[in-house]
Amino acid sequence: MRRLQQQEPEVAQGEIEEEEVVSGVAEGDEVMEDADDGREYSSSTPTSTLTWISWFCALPGHEYFCEVSEDFIEDDFNLTGLNAMVPFWKEAMEMVLDVEPDEDAPKIPDVSIVEASAELLYGLVHQRYILTRAGLQAMIDKYDGGSFGSCPRVYCNGCNIVPCGRSDLPGLDTVKLYCPNCNDIYTPPSSRFQGVDGAFFGTTFPHLFFQSYREIAPAPFYRPPSGSSSSMSGRSSGSPQHSQEGRHTAFVNPNPHGGQKPAAGGVYQPKIYGFKVSERAKCGPRMQWMRLRPWSPEELDEVDSRGRWIDDDEEYEDEQEEEGEDKQMGEFDNVGIL
Amino acid sequence: MLRRAVEDNSTGSDSDYTNSVWISWFLSSKGNEYFCEVEEDYILDRFNLTGLNTEVQHYSQALDLITDNLDDDIQDEIRSTLDVQARLLYGLIHARWIVTARGLAKMLEKYKRADFGRCPRVLCQSQPLLPVGLTDVPYEKSVKLYCGRCEDIYSPKSSRHGSIDGAYFGTSFPHLLFLVYPNLIPPKSGPVDFPALRAGGEAEGSRRSRRARDEQEPPSDIVGEGFNTTSVALKAERYRPRIFGFQVNEIAKLQRWQEAVRDKQVARLDLLDEHGLM
Secondary structure, eight states: OOOSGGGSTHHHHHHHHHHHHHHHOTTHHHHHHHHHHHHHHHHTSTTOOSOHHHHHHTSTTOTTOOOOOHHHHHOGGGGTTGGGTSSSHHHHHHHHTTOOOOTTSOOOSOHHHHHHHHHHHHHHHHHHHTTSHHHHHHHHHHHHTTTTOBOOBGGGTTOBOEEEOSOSSTTSOBOEEEETTTTEEEOOSSGGGGGSBGGGTTTTHHHHHHHHOGGGSBOSOOOOOTTOGGGGTTSOOOOGGGTTOSSSSSOOOSOTTSOOBOOOOOOOOOEETTEEOOTTSTTSOOOGGGGOOOSSGGGGGGBOTTSOBOOOOGGGSSSOTTGGGGGTTHHHHHHOOO | OHHHHHHHHHHHHTTOSSOOHHHHHHHHSTTOTTOOOOOHHHHHOGGGGTTGGGTSTTHHHHHHHHTTOOOTTOOHHHHHHHHHHHHHHHHHHHHHHTTSHHHHHHHHHHHHTTTTOBOOBGGGTTOBEEEEOSOSSTTSOBOEEEETTTTEEEOOSSHHHHTSBGGGTOSSHHHHHHHHOGGGSOOSSSSOOHHHHHHTTTOHHHHHTSTTOOSOOOSSSSOOSSOOOTTGGGGOOOOOOEETTEEOHHHHHHHHHHHHHHHHHHHHHHHHHHTTOO
């Protein structure tokens, strides 16, 4: 059964967008040779110019998908376990790979059933493919091109974001977007992504992606440029001995496995008539911690694996743990209006 | 063309009880959904406009245009710039109006209808947003949206909102709103409390159901005594990055550090609360 939808009008518009992705896939050249078998069948119909995969990735709302190489799909090892999750497995495989079905195979009465299966199959294979070297490469090309958009949070300064699932099982939640700067997830800005299953990207992808490309991952520490610390208040006073480090020279994260890009570390400070809202007010800030970064990487080690402060800081050695904290965010206490 | 229509109607609506035709037209224009109606009484009180004459060119004509009192025989070259100046003037008046008691109440209605959109952060569960400026000076920064749940600010999704001047809302507005209506401070977890939101300050019953909001304070300037927000941060949900189910080391470390900072703040606030200093 050949795919007639490929001739639908979306193709024309989608093709243009998709072109850059196809050419952006670095290993595409090798892939094409292997994929020739599948293609030969398609090309026997003169009208069919696109593979099912190209067509699928060009549909509106499918902008986040990259094209999975056909040899990846054809390798049974990569599909282990998926046949139990996808109904009409054989037909779906044929559709995705543009293979002519057997003449004597029983026909599925409704094409839309197979289409749904093909989408599920492609999505689940996509989840696995984007964790491979080739898949990560295909996704970073899209990332660099800004295909996934940027973080809506103002203080992330337009950091590019990547698609993310909240579950690896299909049918549970739609695709979200992960920002490596604030380490948080966001709903895509357009409703056309609300039909895209998050499992087609998976829970692991964004984090493996930023582990693999550490140069685009923001570091976990941030020192505000001197003189303008007012907008990032709420952070700890920091250890003076670390203050010489920072961004005067080339940026280096001493953790070679961590993010190597300077972070956008600004934290919003609510103000009323120019005065910071005190944390002592009921409506005072309670969530700045979630966006805060220490000034230096060493400060991260001041908290142990159970989330407790390792109490060796002379700043509060004389005081009990709870009472000593006043100093840490002292900035709030004096400036608030309430 | 629109100016024409405004002028045609202006003579009739002068004595009218309702607001000016220009304002109605402005509010109904696409992209101006964030603005609320400034009551004409407020605009006509010159005290409220103190200092704006230095910010706006052709100030008195712009004011006349807003209030539908513009003379028909105004010079054409002024008229062409007047529309821009009238928008600027309305925006600056708007910033002052929405921090008055009546302005807050009007914006509250819009907040309850989620006219400003909803928080894009997944774990904020579609919390309605409030507009906020990053500066009170016009022509510097566009409007942003403040989420009362994650207490962070976001850029509007649509570019037609992204080009609105933030000074037309001002830096204080959302924080003053929650200062005046502390019972509307969103909870840090759980779904958005729609019944309470819709009913606002009026329906006592629905507010009773709000988590930790048992007291029924009137929606007045009095800060409610019946609940405290010292430890609400502990209830906030976070996203935890994982690779094949395992936490990512550096991010997990940062998150532990952030949570330790949070715990310090909670301990500090609880202590202040104990001593009656909150």
